[in-house]
Amino acid sequence: MGLGNETHRAAPTDGRAESASSEFARPVQSDEALLYNVLAFTAAVCRIPGARQSVEASDPKALYTPLLDCSPPELSSAFSELLSRGVITKAEAAFAQSELRRFRQETFFDAVRATPTLEYPRNISPQGLPETQIWRMLELLIASNRCQVTSGEAFARPVTGTHALPAEVVRQLSTRLKPNLPLTFAYNGVWDAVEAAGDCFLGLANHPSPAEGGAVVLKSATQSLQQALHLYRSAYFAKHGVSIDTVGIAGAATLDIPRPAILAPVNSTIVLSKAAALVGYGKDDIFLYELDEHYQADEGAVRETVERIHRSGRRIVTHLAVAGDAERGIAHDVQRLDQVVSEKCVYLGYRPPVVVDAAAQWLNFFMSEQSSAWDFRSDNDNIRAIIVDPQKIELPYDLSLLLLRDYRDLSVLVDHEQCPQPDKRFLLAQANNILSRGGEAVVAAYFYMLNQGLEGLRESRLQILAHSRMLADFIRHDPRYSLITEPQGSVIAWRLNSPDPLANWRFAQRMNAQREDKLLLSYNLQCRVRTAEELGRALRGDRSFDGIVAHFMEHNSARNVEYLIDRLKNDIA
Numbered sequence: 001m002g003l004g005n006e007t008h009r010a011a012p013t014d015g016r017a018e019s020a021s022s023e024f025a026r027p028v029q030s031d032e033a034l035l036y037n038v039l040a041f042t043a044a045v046c047r048i049p050g051a052r053q054s055v056e057a058s059d060p061k062a063l064y065t066p067l068l069d070c071s072p073p074e075l076s077s078a079f080s081e082l083l084s085r086g087v088i089t090k091a092e093a094a095f096a097q098s099e100l101r102r103f104r105q106e107t108f109f110d111a112v113r114a115t116p117t118l119e120y121p122r123n124i125s126p127q128g129l130p131e132t133q134i135w136r137m138l139e140l141l142i143a144s145n146r147c148q149v150t151s152g153e154a155f156a157r158p159v160t161g162t163h164a165l166p167a168e169v170v171r172q173l174s175t176r177l178k179p180n181l182p183l184t185f186a187y188n189g190v191w192d193a194v195e196a197a198g199d200c201f202l203g204l205a206n207h208p209s210p211a212e213g214g215a216v217v218l219k220s221a222t223q224s225l226q227q228a229l230h231l232y233r234s235a236y237f238a239k240h241g242v243s244i245d246t247v248g249i250a251g252a253a254t255l256d257i258p259r260p261a262i263l264a265p266v267n268s269t270i271v272l273s274k275a276a277a278l279v280g281y282g283k284d285d286i287f288l289y290e291l292d293e294h295y296q297a298d299e300g301a302v303r304e305t306v307e308r309i310h311r312s313g314r315r316i317v318t319h320l321a322v323a324g325d326a327e328r329g330i331a332h333d334v335q336r337l338d339q340v341v342s343e344k345c346v347y348l349g350y351r352p353p354v355v356v357d358a359a360a361q362w363l364n365f366f367m368s369e370q371s372s373a374w375d376f377r378s379d380n381d382n383i384r385a386i387i388v389d390p391q392k393i394e395l396p397y398d399l400s401l402l403l404l405r406d407y408r409d410l411s412v413l414v415d416h417e418q419c420p421q422p423d424k425r426f427l428l429a430q431a432n433n434i435l436s437r438g439g440e441a442v443v444a445a446y447f448y449m450l451n452q453g454l455e456g457l458r459e460s461r462l463q464i465l466a467h468s469r470m471l472a473d474f475i476r477h478d479p480r481y482s483l484i485t486e487p488q489g490s491v492i493a494w495r496l497n498s499p500d501p502l503a504n505w506r507f508a509q510r511m512n513a514q515r516e517d518k519l520l521l522s523y524n525l526q527c528r529v530r531t532a533e534e535l536g537r538a539l540r541g542d543r544s545f546d547g548i549v550a551h552f553m554e555h556n557s558a559r560n561v562e563y564l565i566d567r568l569k570n571d572i573a
Contacts, residue, residue, distance in 0.1 A: 038088055038096035042078045120196035121450060122210065123203050128453025137447065141193050191429060197446035198401070198428070204366055205386050205403050206377035214407030214424065216431045217399070217442045221359035224387040224402040226275040228355045229262065229318055232384070233279060234412040236260055236317045260317035261309045262286045263341065265297055265332065266535045267325045269357055285314070290531040295330045295485055299340050306344040316345065316352035323374040324361025327526050327549060328484060329491030331365055334374035338382050354382050359389035359400065364489035367461035376405060384409065390445040399441040464490045464552045467561045471550060474565050481568070484527050484547055493527045495547035504546045511567065519560050522549040
């Protein structure tokens with residue numbers, strides 16, 4: 001072994017490496033001693049305080065903890081330097097790195113289990129909690145954090161003057177708690193609050209048993225979609241006895257396994273192709289079905305699309321359904337959609353898992369009791385995941401949640417060799433670190449919702465729905481405009497009845513030039529898209545599919561809507 005023959009090596013010329021070889025080299029007789037010397041050299045190169053004392057103690061594990069405080073680039077640089085100087089061999093470096101990873105996992109799992117439990121509410125009361133109680137919970141959360149490490153970046157950025165309470169919570173969490181850490185075991189100071197927040201959001205999505213579900217914290221709905229596609233693609237290959245992370249997409253293509261496919265409607269999120277590409281799908285692996293005249297899923301088109309997937313030799317790995325798209329605010333009947341798709345797949349012996357993209361509208365639909373067609377409420381356990389976006393409910397934080405019906409789905413994403421059972425605490429804590437950097441944002445959203453209470457949240461949702469219907473009622477009766485869809489949530493889509501191909505664009509530009517109404521309008525080229533052919537034409541700039549979109553938020557008042565209607569009456573090209 002390399003380290004067992006240090007006296008036969010050429011002395012390194014670099015000062016740090018030379019110090020390492022002269023101070024820490026000794027005969028090696030076992031794997032433990034080999035590991036000891038490799039870690040000793042690495043500690044010396046990284047200039048770890050107390051490295052000499054750890055070496056003198058003749059205990060390899062004494063070197064683990066200080067080395068784990070090094071960043072991955074620092075460790076990589078140290079190993080590269082030792083390899084280039086000939087101090088250690090590649091095999092020895094690989095062995096030491098493997099042991100460090102194993103110890104990191106053990107340390108993390110011990111920390112997860114040892115973290116003291118703090119009691120946070122797992123549901124929202126009707127009236128909400130007083131601010132004094134919210135502040136007390138914040139103090140307990142900060143006091144419970146044992147990892148006061150300044151690292152990472154604060155992603156939640158409150159709007160000044162919007163809401164003092166959540167803004168101060170985020171400030172406190174960002175400056176004092178520091179949950180965004182590179183080391184997985186250092187995240188556990190906020191575990192109880194994140195876990196309670198997850199159960200709370202699962203409850204809002206009508207999960208029959210929130211404690212059995214999982215809530216993964218992410219930065220954006222795009223990340224949630226990417227990880228959902230990754231999750232069920234990995235699960236598909238795992239059922240065939242293949243680890244996609246081991247063989248890779250190219251390797252999987254050579255196996256006798258049907259190629260995976262994604263089924264989605266034409267009004268699915270515009271970032272679907274991007275998220276799919278990030279987990280290895282090509283454009284030919286995404287199959288879009290068309291909508292009917294009411295922008296609901298066309299059942300005949302759904303059946304034909306599923307048959308086309310099967311004729312191509314593929315299997316549907318993820319069925320992405322939409323509950324509130326950004327252009328029209330339409331929510332599809334996901335329960336019925338799953339029945340139609342499953343009927344076409346059952347003869348092949350499978351049911352595609354359903355992922356519901358409800359990012360922008362989920363709370364609007366829930367609070368107005370329109371969610372039964374797509375949430376976790378029914379006995380249909382094939383709806384495996386829901387993507388929700390709390391930043392759309394008064395909270396201007398970069399935050400998204402991937403809500404899972406069964407937390408054990410995460411077992412295909414995280415390395416849980418150290419966990420004998422698919423332990424929820426371990427899997428979700430691992431996932432929250434591997435997949436996210438939004439700890440303080442989800443806690444701020446959670447505290448805000450606790451303070452508002454169900455009645456406060458419902459009142460704001462009903463107010464938004466009333467405002468959207470007020471605008472829709474005017475547009476419906478004005479011959480100069482055409483309402484594209486009936487309002488179901490906070491999105492209103494309409495268009496000008498004008499032969500001018502740039503009319504809608506010019507109109508949106510002129511409306512937005514005056515900001516006093518606090519209601520910005522978006523010009524959109526996909527408002528009237530119902531088919532895959534129309535989608536292609538719209539993306540190529542065919543303006544026959546354009547329109548105007550208004551997305552109502554909590555700060556919009558009835559006066560804002562009345563002012564906009566007055567402008568629509570009098571200010572038209």
